[in-house]
Amino acid sequence: MTTTSGGLLLALAILVPFVGVLAGLALGGRNAQRVTLATLPVGLGIAIAVAAALVRSGRPVVYLLGGWAPPLGVALRADGLSVVMMAAVAVVVCGIGLYARADFGIREGEPDTRASATFWALLPAVWGSLNLVFLSGDLFTCYVALELLTFAGVPLVCLEGRGETLRAALRYLVFALLGSVLYLLGCVLLYGAYGTLDIALLAQRSGPGALAWGALALMMAGLLAKTALFPLHIWLPPAHGGAPAPASAILSALVIKGSWFLVVRIWFDALPGVVTLASAQLLAAFGAAAILVGNVVALRQARLKLLIAYSTVAQIGYLFLMFPLVAGLEAAHLDAGPAVTGGMLQAISHATAKAAMFLAAGLIYKSLGHDRVADLRGAGRALPMTILAFALGGISLIGLPPSGGFFAKWLLLSASVATGQWWWALVMLAGGLLTSSYVFLVVVRALAPADEGWSPKAAVPRYQQAAVLGLALCSFLLGAAALSPVDVARIGRPAVVRVGSR
Amino acid sequence: MSAATLFGLCAATLVGLGLYGVIAHPQPLRKIVAFNILGSGVFLMLGSVARRGAAAGMGGDPVPQALLITGIVVAFSATALAIALLLRLSEVSGSVTLSSDAPAEPKPDAGKA
Numbered sequence: 001m002t003t004t005s006g007g008l009l010l011a012l013a014i015l016v017p018f019v020g021v022l023a024g025l026a027l028g029g030r031n032a033q034r035v036t037l038a039t040l041p042v043g044l045g046i047a048i049a050v051a052a053a054l055v056r057s058g059r060p061v062v063y064l065l066g067g068w069a070p071p072l073g074v075a076l077r078a079d080g081l082s083v084v085m086m087a088a089v090a091v092v093v094c095g096i097g098l099y100a101r102a103d104f105g106i107r108e109g110e111p112d113t114r115a116s117a118t119f120w121a122l123l124p125a126v127w128g129s130l131n132l133v134f135l136s137g138d139l140f141t142c143y144v145a146l147e148l149l150t151f152a153g154v155p156l157v158c159l160e161g162r163g164e165t166l167r168a169a170l171r172y173l174v175f176a177l178l179g180s181v182l183y184l185l186g187c188v189l190l191y192g193a194y195g196t197l198d199i200a201l202l203a204q205r206s207g208p209g210a211l212a213w214g215a216l217a218l219m220m221a222g223l224l225a226k227t228a229l230f231p232l233h234i235w236l237p238p239a240h241g242g243a244p245a246p247a248s249a250i251l252s253a254l255v256i257k258g259s260w261f262l263v264v265r266i267w268f269d270a271l272p273g274v275v276t277l278a279s280a281q282l283l284a285a286f287g288a289a290a291i292l293v294g295n296v297v298a299l300r301q302a303r304l305k306l307l308i309a310y311s312t313v314a315q316i317g318y319l320f321l322m323f324p325l326v327a328g329l330e331a332a333h334l335d336a337g338p339a340v341t342g343g344m345l346q347a348i349s350h351a352t353a354k355a356a357m358f359l360a361a362g363l364i365y366k367s368l369g370h371d372r373v374a375d376l377r378g379a380g381r382a383l384p385m386t387i388l389a390f391a392l393g394g395i396s397l398i399g400l401p402p403s404g405g406f407f408a409k410w411l412l413l414s415a416s417v418a419t420g421q422w423w424w425a426l427v428m429l430a431g432g433l434l435t436s437s438y439v440f441l442v443v444v445r446a447l448a449p450a451d452e453g454w455s456p457k458a459a460v461p462r463y464q465q466a467a468v469l470g471l472a473l474c475s476f477l478l479g480a481a482a483l484s485p486v487d488v489a490r491i492g493r494p495a496v497v498r499v500g501s502r
Numbered sequence: 503m504s505a506a507t508l509f510g511l512c513a514a515t516l517v518g519l520g521l522y523g524v525i526a527h528p529q530p531l532r533k534i535v536a537f538n539i540l541g542s543g544v545f546l547m548l549g550s551v552a553r554r555g556a557a558a559g560m561g562g563d564p565v566p567q568a569l570l571i572t573g574i575v576v577a578f579s580a581t582a583l584a585i586a587l588l589l590r591l592s593e594v595s596g597s598v599t600l601s602s603d604a605p606a607e608p609k610p611d612a613g614k615a
Contacts, residue, residue: 072565140569147576151583158587163595170587171600174533177580178524181537184573185517185544191566192551 001075001200006053007063010076010135013046013086017128024121030106032120037101039124040094047090051083051488060492062137070198075137077199079492081344082134085261088348089134091474092253092355093127098467099359100246102460115159119246125152126250133258139187139197139270142262143180146226150176153255156247157239165242168235175225175235179259182222189215199270212274219266220283226259229320230290233313240309245362248305252312253355257347260319264343267323269493277331280323288427290317295434299441304361304371307438308354314431315350315397319343321412321424328419341489342411349404349475353393356472360390363464364446369457373442378450385465387446389472394439396475399432404478509550516543530591530600534584541577545570 020039024032053061061078069075078086100123104116129152132145154176158169191197193212194205206212228236236256240248267275294314301307322343329336363386364379365371380387396405409428416424516539523536552566592598 140572144572144576147580151579154583154587158590161590161594163591166587166591166594167600170530170584170591173580173584173587174524174530174537174600177537177584178540180580181540181544181577185547187569188544188547188551188566191569192547192554195555 001062001064001069003064003067004057004059004062006050006057006061007076009046009050009053010061010063010078011065013043013050013131013135014076014128016042016046017124017131020124021121021128024124028117032117033101033104033106036120036124037097040097043124043127044090044094047083047086050078051087054078054080054083054491055486055488058491070138071196071201074141075198076135077137078135080487080489081261081264081340081493083491084344084348084489085134085257086131088351089127089130089254089257092249092351092471093123095352095467095471095474096246096249096355096359097123099249099362099464102464103244103246103362114161115244118155118159119244122152122156123246123250126156126254130254130258133261137199139190139199139202139266142265143184143187146183146259146262147180149255149258150180150226153251156250157243159244159247160242162242164238168238168242172235172239175232179222179225182218182225184222186215186217186219186222189218199265202270203272206271207273208276209274212271216266216271216274216279220263223259223263223266224286227256227263227316227319228313229286229316230293230313231286233290233294233316236313237306237309240305240312240358241303245359245365248309248362249355249358252309252358253351256312256316257351260316260347263320268326268340275323275327277324277327280327283320284324284424287317287320288424290314290320291427291431292434295431295438299434299438302372302374304364304373304376304442305358307373307442308357308361311357311397311435311438312354314435315346315354318346318350318409318412318428318431321416321428322346324421325412325415325419325424328421329415332419334418337487337490338411339415340493341487342408342415344408344489345404345411345478345481346408349396349408349478352471352475352478353396353403353405356389356393356468356475357397359464359468359471360386360393363460363468366458367456367460373445376442376445377448378454378456380447381450382456383460383465385469386460387443389465389469390446391439391443392469392472392476394435394443396472396478398436398439399428402479403476404481405475407479407481506550506553509546509553513543513546513550516540516546519543528600530584530588530598534581534588537584538577538581541573545573545577548573 016039020035024035063076065074104119106116129145129148136142154169154173157172158165225232291314294310298307298310322339325339326336329339363383367382396403399405399409413425520536520540524533527533548566548570552562555563
């Protein structure tokens with residue numbers, strides 16, 4: 001393994017956000033905001049450049065830190081999955097950064113509040129940690145990246161500093177730390193068994209056995225706690241309850257995708273010979289329970305913020321349906337690529353749609369002064385672009401054409417029919433029905449005419465609404481990925497995903 | 503029973519105790535202490551893996567030792583973050599409990615722990 005051309009871009013993708021964090025902390029005040037806003041286009045450019053390098057060469061982009069090769073050295077490796085996730089995260093971060101310029105903007109001459117300064121430092125920290133998760137070539141670097149992600153994500157919950165938010169942040173931290181330490185224990189067992197933690201080497205050396213199954217179970221338990229999959233989701237709704245809108249968007253759209261990506265990495269790339277169809281069915285069973293329970297509880301919420309939070313709990317369930325579908329396709333000697341692409345697309349369309357929905361909820365709160373679902377009338381008149389964005393994001397979550405959510409669910413549905421696992425198709429359809437109920441509920445209430453003489457509490461800047469609409473359009477138009485000539489997600493991935501003994 | 507096996511069993515015991523503590527104790531400070539015990543168990547396991555994997559001539563495999571040191575630093579920072587949150591929570595709300603049905607927050611009393 002050697003450093004390929006364009007490999008330095010991988011190191012830059014991680015360094016640039018963190019240099020932004022340090023510069024922002026050092027310069028402080030308004031300069032922290034300027035530095036962070038300056039890193040947004042740079043990071044987006046790097047993500048696009050890595051994608052271009054990958055598509056051009058058709059092979060994974062590799063960077064060896066210090067020139068030392070694995071297993072003793074650490075390698076950064078970008079394949080199709082990493083690149084797709086990096087680009088999506090970059091777009092969402094840019095959208096959130098633009099939105100937050102109005103919410104956390106520090107005006108000339110004013111001292112910065114603790115919340116604004118912290119936010120402008122944490123946004124690039126989350127971004128850099130996510131890039132590290134997507135690019136790590138070995139499991140221990142993934143552990144460090146996961147911890148960085150947790151440390152950057154937890155303070156976002158308690159930005160406002162009230163007691164209830166601090167409680168939610170502490171609960172999230174306890175869950176996340178338990179998750180990381182279980183993950184680390186799994187890594188220890190894997191090292192003890194196979195002598196390496198490098199992902200490519202583990203794929204060659206690992207095989208079924210009690211030790212490998214134990215390590216896999218521990219790592220999965222830890223990562224599921226961090227991804228808030230049912231039944232370990234109880235930290236997520238309270239964490240969203242008191243967090244400001246941009247912080248909620250980061251938490252729901254980005255932070256939980258990091259640990260989910262690691263589940264995918266470990267399942268398909270690091271331990272393909274260890275996982276079984278039965279364990280994949282178990283994961284998807286949790287996912288199905290998440291879809292049904294999350295959607296039903298979302299319907300019963302009185303506050304818009306909590307409704308969207310429970311919707312996140314449900315949508316995370318979709319992300320785990322791809323595992324038995326890929327296993328089933330492999331067992332039937334069919335091409336498993338579409339199922340993997342479906343899962344990826346679900347992650348990206350959810351990230352953009354959910355970010356748009358949380359930011360829209362923030363704007364509605366600003367304009368109405370509250371976010372009670374029953375009293376949303378007048379919001380459509382005051383914030384037409386925002387309600388449109390909410391509706392477009394909702395369409396992607398339901399899975400209506402031509403949105404990215406539709407394309408993702410279409411791929412997963414056809415995979416479940418092709419493998420004869422029809423029960424997942426039923427769950428997906430039920431989930432779509434339930435999601436549509438609460439999306440329509442919110443949109444219909446928001447479009448109702450306002451009371452006589454009502455006027456918005458605060459003016460919302462145009463560019464904030466445009467940022468939200470931009471994110472929602474990204475999610476809505478992702479279905480166009482079906483027309484792409486190059487299946488970027490497949491570049492650099494093994495042609496056949498081996499599934500271990502049943 | 504070799505030293506590595508003995509330490510491995512001890513590590514497993516620590517992991518079990520720590521896991522029980524994190525899940526069973528409702529008070530956040532006890533959860534944090536239990537997380538540290540759990541972490542110590544994992545690090546001890548890394549140490550015994552290093553001992554068991556020692557090549558001829560070396561006392562221990564250096565890679566797990568490096569992972570161990572990194573892990574200790576990460577766990578330390580995690581504990582620092584958790585304690586900071588806990589202190590702030592106690593300052594703001596006057597009580598330290600993770601249950602959300604706590605009564606309305608009393609007026610923050612300077613010096614009340």
